[in-house]
Amino acid sequence: MAVKFFGQFLVENRIVSREALLRAIKLQDEKNLKLGEMAISLGFVTRSDIERAHGAQMTKDMKLGDLLVEMGFLTLTQLDEVIVRQKSTHLYIGEALVLVGALSNGQLQRHLDEFKQDQAQYVSERIELPDGVANARIWEMTADLTYKMITRVLGLQFRPGKCQTVATVGTNFMMAAMDMTGDAEARYIISVSEGLQKEIAKAVLHEMNVDAEPGEVLEDTVMEFVNVVCGNVAAKASQMGKIIDIHPPVTIHPPVDGLPVPDGQTALCFPIHVGEGDRMELILLITN
Amino acid sequence: MKKVLIVDDSLSVARQLEKIIADSGDFCCVGHAKNGAEAIRMNHTENPDLICMDMNMPGMDGLTALRSLVVLDKEVxxxxxxxxxxxxxxxxxxxxxxxxxxxxxxxxxxxxxxxxRNL
Structure with missing residues (x-):
């Protein structure tokens, strides 16, 4: 039901054992050289250069490759060559499972096709964002995955509205938010009316009636929905080559006149039309 | 019946898992820890057969707790x-x-x- 890693799909479906997967991962660790090791193997840098760059990373928030270039150990052309070589020699988990004897080539192809079919439900559809938004592909995928999870996890019928840039985030009964940092940074917010908070709680708790539930539990269900979406966004982003970390979810009770958008951020609002009297929005406060 | 310890800071996830475990007929829930440190303590006091643990929790997270649990209890x-x-x-x-x-x-x-059931 979630965005998955191929190895996980194979173990969950008992196609390979956990022990076989561990052997394949060990083989990947041996064969897939990290950036520094690959640069050494190509003769571009020495081990001592890598150690100095690792030392510099303690005080500089930069990727190793960029730091090696900044420190003059690698040229940009050499860095590109290292990355290309890493990609062209990468041993994928399926190939590693064949090499350790857990799968035949024929079985690998068949299970890859099954995996693609299982994950096809999470292939992004085109969503239009306003011009000039940084990391637009990531945020289009985020909105698309949110819509898919509203259908699959919450079981709600809805119609997505047009995405707009807003100067103030409109008020609502409650909001649940999660910060995403890394290669693309934003605060992900789901804003819901009181009735929709209960619909989310019913779906998450698998209960027909949640009227007797404490407010703390009702709010927790919205935070859990946000956690599920953002975790799957991070997983999908990693498949797109972007690293995103997620942080613990929080609740927000916005003032009546809404939340002003902080300087240096762009707020994208995606209205989600659910039904008469209920209001739901996805808001992305994107760091410029 | 196998005993399961749930470790999750989210009340709603704990509720979902408790319901699934209680309705299964094969498992029973022996407790709910809200972070990794509580999980280590409750593994000692409740001696569960299985632990279902969240990865991201405030305080001691799931992977840190997992590292300790497998050292402290080889059977876990x-x-x-x-x-x-x-x-x-x-x-x-x-x-x-x-x-x-x-x-x-x-x-x-x-x-x-x-x-x-596969474990």
């Missing part, structure tokens, strides 16, 4: 439950540290019981 069977299971590196790290399986969120009752 831990299943990680996370929305980050689809990230290859996270999944691999959990399995390398000794997790028996990883369940990705959102999960269904069948997803959970299939994994627990």
């Amino acid at each position: 069977k831990v299943v990680m439950i996370t929305s980050l299971g689809g990230i290859g590196d996270k999944f691999t790290e959990a399995i390398k540290l000794g997790a028996r399986s990883v369940i990705s969120k959102p999960f269904t009752t069948d997803d959970v019981l299939r994994v627990l």
Whole structure:
């Protein structure tokens, strides 16, 4: 039901054992050289250069490759060559499972096709964002995955509205938010009316009636929905080559006149039309 | 009947798992820890057969707790439950540290019981 890693799909479906997967991962660790090791193997840098760059990373928030270039150990052309070589020699988990004897080539192809079919439900559809938004592909995928999870996890019928840039985030009964940092940074917010908070709680708790539930539990269900979406966004982003970390979810009770958008951020609002009297929005406060 | 300890800071996830476990007929829930430190303490006091543990928790997180649990109790069977299971590196790290399986969120009752029954 979630965005998955191929190895996980194979173990969950008992196609390979956990022990076989561990052997394949060990083989990947041996064969897939990290950036520094690959640069050494190509003769571009020495081990001592890598150690100095690792030392510099303690005080500089930069990727190793960029730091090696900044420190003059690698040229940009050499860095590109290292990355290309890493990609062209990468041993994928399926190939590693064949090499350790857990799968035949024929079985690998068949299970890859099954995996693609299982994950096809999470292939992004085109969503239009306003011009000039940084990391637009990531945020289009985020909105698309949110819509898919509203259908699959919450079981709600809805119609997505047009995405707009807003100067103030409109008020609502409650909001649940999660910060995403890394290669693309934003605060992900789901804003819901009181009735929709209960619909989310019913779906998450698998209960027909949640009227007797404490407010703390009702709010927790919205935070859990946000956690599920953002975790799957991070997983999908990693498949797109972007690293995103997620942080613990929080609740927000916005003032009546809404939340002003902080300087240096762009707020994208995606209205989600659910039904008469209920209001739901996805808001992305994107760091410029 | 196998005893299961749930470790998750989210009240709603704990409620979902408790319901799945209680309705299964094969398992019973012996407690709910809200972070990794509580999990280590309750593993000692409740002696569960299986632990279902979230990866991201405030205080001691799931992977840190997993590292300690497998050292302190060689018999412990831990299943990680996370929305980050689809990230290859996270999944691999959990399995390398000794997790028996990883369940990705959102999960269904069948997803959970299939994994627990296979252990």
